[in-house]
Amino acid sequence: MDDHAPLEGAGIEEPLDLVRLSLDERIYVKLRGDRELRGKLHAYDGHLNMVLGDVEETITVVDVNEETAEEVIRIVKRNCEMLFVRGDGVILVSPPSRA
Amino acid sequence: MSNFFGFNTVMPGRQGGRVALNLEEQQELDRQVQKYALETGEDFEIYDYGETYDNLADDLEETRDDLNDETFGGGTDFDFARNTRQIAPALKKEEELYIKQNEHGGARRSSFASLWETDGPSQQDTFKKGLPEPSQAASSIWGSFSNTTAKGMELGAGNAGFVHDPVFGTGTFALSRPTAFGNNQPSLEEIEAQLLRTAGTQHQAPMQQERKMMSLEEVEAALMNINGGRPVYSEAMIAEQQAKQASLEQRRAERQAKQAETAKHNGLMTQSDKDFINRIQISQLVTDDPYADDFYCQVYTALRNRHLQQMGVPSNIVESESGQNTRRGNGRTEQRMQQQVQRIVSDAKRNPKRTNVTVEGALGKIAVNSVLNPRQLLQVSKRGSHNESSGGNSPKPPSPGPVSTKSHTVLGWIENVYTYVLALEQKRRQQPPPPRMGEEEIAGEAIRRWNEEYGILARKMWNELRITVPIGVVHPHPFISILNYSKGKKVIPRVLRHLLPEQTLTLLTMLVANFESLNVCKAEVYADVQGNQEIELFMNTIVPPLLGFVSEAPFRIVVGLLALFIERNNMVWVARSKPGLAFLTLFLSRAEILKQGQGNYPIPDEREINQWNELYNRLFSQLQTHFSALFLPKATMAEDVHVWRFLAAMAVGATVDQQHVLVTEVREQVLENVIAAQTTRMAPEKAAQRIGNVNLFLHALGLDASQVAVPAM
């Protein structure tokens, strides 16, 4: 903070700067294990550890019917007011699909 | 201290082997301990060089370390040894001086070394670490001293000058305290000679000198001595003993060879050199900004403590709860530590060219990736100059050229504003204290520099807000686009703290001129929860500070702002929004106050009053026939208070005719509220609130709700 160098032209220089743009905005996070999160981004770091607020988690579960070998896709949703997400499970982060 | 941060200044060979291994283990352990100590902010006394300082460096110019580069070779290809060799003669002198100063320390250990040396295998066994041979101790005190230092660390004690109580008792014996030797120290040679003499009475010598603790063997030997007989060993036992002794001998020989190998590097650095390096290394770990790594926790704890204190919880409880902050260690040491760090930090600031990860001059380099600073998983090389940053979202302010208002562009501006706001807030924390007696000149310089840097940051923040972008180039205006994001709204009160009054006025002017393009003016935002949150946010973040500004503005400015407001916006549209009404109410009530001569301004002259009346009439005529539409459909209780407040502000300045129009238009709402309040179904406090709202308006007309005749149902 004491030198201004990192602030000069504080535009977008690396991918994480794009994540910063979404601070205090709702984001979409895709995670390993067919999980997705939508929530407001409150914090993140270089590992993409994150804290999200008002989170909706969507888990896609594929049930296989043992007799017919038919695949039934089931979607489970959960909500959480405040959630820390460990970065090693994160696949992608993006603004929500609205304009 | 020579083993500071596991940095062994003796440079042991890494060929493995027992001693080297132990050293490495010890180094690792030291590292952990130091790290932990730093982490928890405890144990400042560990870093107290003052105690180990041999005063050799007193002659060095410490306040200005400008010559360090020359002294230590500077640059990345740092060759300490060669530089030191060049000043070998001087070093030698210093070494001699050092030996003299530390003689008793070095001698003490050597003496014990030789003592154990002559003391048969059983003691050797219990004292595995091995100490230098007496011959070596005599020939190279320097060398043996270095080795015993490592040993001392293993035994939990520092080197000769170390302040900490040596815990020598961890072995099979306990040393008598150094003070027992008294001030009149015998020279090394004397001790050596004495030891050789006592060697004749082998087993008794250690017994008499060390009483506190004894190994099993010692106890056995002692018993044997008391009984006047030598222990009786079987043949096998003797053979075993001999084999043991042989292996010990061999091991000792190996060790000695290794020591001889490394001994040639001994003494390359004097104690002051080591201290100097220690200081550099510490300076990298200590920072003058306690927020650097722990911002959230520090500020959160501070905020919570303040909150709890306001609630009457004694502060000491809070303090102990947040235990991390408590520090032990004597204040003197800590103070000196801080002073030294301050000096180093200010020195680094004076020489900004040194931007390397490690301060040049430090031997070795502190790992870039440590626990404190883990490797980032995504690392993309930064593009060098900002000139080549892609044209579309170039942050060059305030270019009237084609400015796109894609969402990520606006978000980028907002984040830049945050960057400067945070930098400004940090600057304020580091504001230099007012000058003390006799230091005016230095302090004045610091304050001047601080002001300059602060000004630069404030200007950059101002540019980033894009308020001065001419109206009409892009729609909506960039500043309005910023305000259309919730975090853009949130940052405004923090921005205003750093603005000059004329900048605040410009901001307000720009806001007023573009008011209708604010998203909070759109009717549909009232429909959903999120929209209502945005409105609340606007009312809580942007309105209060600007209200504060307007409530101190002179009449001329208020007239100007309202004129602009009416001219540039569709009043019917804007007045339907809560923020729009809030601003209108604000201007009307301020003007009324100033007209009555309140506030610290003279009563406006006739020309100004006329100007105002003209404005008021324009506003009134635009809103006429729409007053009842200001009430939101399905208005619930308390949500229309801002409308009543506005009507009251209008009523105060209205002519009799205009008042009549007002009453006629909102008659229905007045009646509705009065009737609703009189029904028994409504809770008393809610009824009172409704009547209160209506009275806001009625009182401005000189009426009261109780005078309203309720038509029979």
Add this chain to the structure above:
Amino acid sequence: MLFYSFFKTLVGQPVTVELKNDLAITGVLVSVDQFLNIKLDNIKVVDEERYPHMLAVKNCFIRGSVVRYVQLPAPSVDTALLQDAARRERQQPAAGGRK
């Protein structure tokens, strides 16, 4: 260090740690370290029927790397401050060479 700093303020608060193997443990946060390893006290496994062997365990140490989520008590999180902390974190030189 952002999240280490963050979790330190949550010591003493009830949290639910969800592991990558779907085991979810609720307990009082006792301590946390730089690796975001977590110590919990008074623990209770959320789905006890599936993990009966955890019934007897009263406190535990969780290696940071096996954590998927940590559900946090929202009132104990200062989101505005957290966002600022995240912004500051990004500004620090990547190499961590502060002075």
